[in-house]
Amino acid sequence: MIRLLWLGPDLTDPEESFTPLAGRRPAPEPLTFSEATPDLIARRLADVILVDGRAQPGSAGAAVHKLRNETEAQFVVILSEDVLAEFDWTCGLADFVMDSCTKQEFDIRLSRVANPHEQDSADVIRRGEITINRERFEVRVGPDVLDLTFKEFELIAYLAQRPGRVCSRNTLLSEVWGYDFFGGTRTVDVHVRRLRAKLGHSAHVIETVRNVGYRFSG
């Protein structure tokens, strides 16, 4: 779960004003630039503060500059093409997004900013919404941790390390289960199904390649 705060020139609904936020839960809490005093920000629990700099890039930069030492939250600024030149890039932002960005790009940027310790580690595989941490045996879909069994974990980790490549049932069986296992290759199908059940709306990342095996879409 990533807790969001929204800072903008007025109190328009963030979900309407910036479509990649649509449907996001918990919904970001909106505040105006003038409301956002250091005191208030210090008392708010947030992981990321989204700053709408599209209409007033100057006020946005100033707000980040003023508030950045008051909170542990990271600042992500929303900008548009025409204000890139005038924005104050030294204000202390963690990242920025263009207002034309897709929901997926936005979610990834947000997750990277909110979980900086997971960045660029060899043990972390990130594919779209899914983050696999080999060191912690942990798989997340967006912010949610999945409760996987060991074989389910190994299976998704093996596939995700080879995005777009077809892995046959036999390969998966010998790589994930080892040769001394006496369940047949259908065991792979059984586990893929269990994994998909737990992946919920992200189940499609594991594609079935008919008569061959499985592939991580990527």
Place this chain on the structure above:
Amino acid sequence: MLNPDVQFVLKTVEDRDIKFVRLWFTDILGFLKAVDITPAQLEEALTEGIGFDGSSIEGFARIEESDMIAKPDPSTFQIMPSHPARADSARMFADIHLPDGTPFAGDPRRVLKQTIRRASEMGYTFYVGPELEYFYFKNSEGTSFLDHGTYFDLTPLDEASDLRKRTVEYLEEMGIPVEYVHHEVAPSQHEIDLRYADALTMADSVITYRLVVKEVAQEQGVYATFMPKPVAGINGSGMHTHMSLFEDDRNAFFDSDDDAHLSKVGKAFLAGLLHHAREICAVTNQWVNSYKRLVPGFEAPVYICWARRNRSALVRVPMYKPGKESATRLEARFPDPACNPYLAFGVMLAAGLKGIQENYPLPEEAGNNIYEMSAQERHEASIDSLPEDLHEAIAVCEGSELVRETLGEHTFEWFIRNKKSEWDDHKAYVTPYEIERYLPIL
């Protein structure tokens, strides 16, 4: 260095702040038992096992040898879906050992594992997909229905659809994928079909499934039961079990040239199942009440025969759909959901394997007229019946080499003894039926 799956469990318990881990196993009758351990005991449990007192568990031990060891199977580690009542807990299935480290002969999971190993020595993997039916009642005191819906009915007649939906969610969170969910034929009767899996995984899933169905019902203030025939005069609850054997990627039951698309292996397995059905019936249908379900007229099988279309046959061979070789399977329709799934899958597999080993010939497919035949005609056509009651089932089972061998001496002896005593209790009981019928007139 610890095994990676052990490391996985230890790490997950630490990272996710799990407060206690429940080790699950069943007694010989299939009742779920648990030993709870704390994270501090976990590593020892995984490497050496945890001691517990087995003397009060059905079929486990005599008093003088009550010390048992539960050794969790790390591959079954599963965090319980979040709910206030089971916050921060996880479960693993455990295998039971004696203090000297040898596997305990009365552990049903071991019985199934041994039979699976025999299949694998013959080159086969055994897959099963059971359909467990059950009833929702207002409470466990009586049989007042929750709804008066019927087959595939939808709301508002089917008040239980929310219960089913919640149950499916819970099952999927436990990694148990669901195939179909629907209202069954009888009022308040429901069915959730599980996607096939290898027999051991599936037996574990059946145990989990029964708990989940009952827990969700309890959360909503109603009662769910797997009793085979809770209400006279309407359908009982069965556990139709779809079965197939695979040799690597190939369905060993499939033959494109055969009329029923059954291979030689498939036919011999089917013949084995039919041949030994009477002997294994005490295991697949283990209660006095089980035999109230196995009567004519309620879609439950009575006569020992197979068919493709007749849904009253003991074993059905579902129609082949072109291109679906892998779905070729047998559907045993006699087991009920109150069985011990480890033992039931074990004896059905053993019966089928015996058919393959001995190359049993397959009797002819049954027509639609079995129920209209007289007893004499059935006798002439060599169509036998399942045992009439638990008493007959125990008698046939007691003489069965196949069941003795499959369950192993300890489990077999205990099981027969336990079932005989159940029958003796029942025999001495004066039932409401007798009061109702006889008291006014005699």
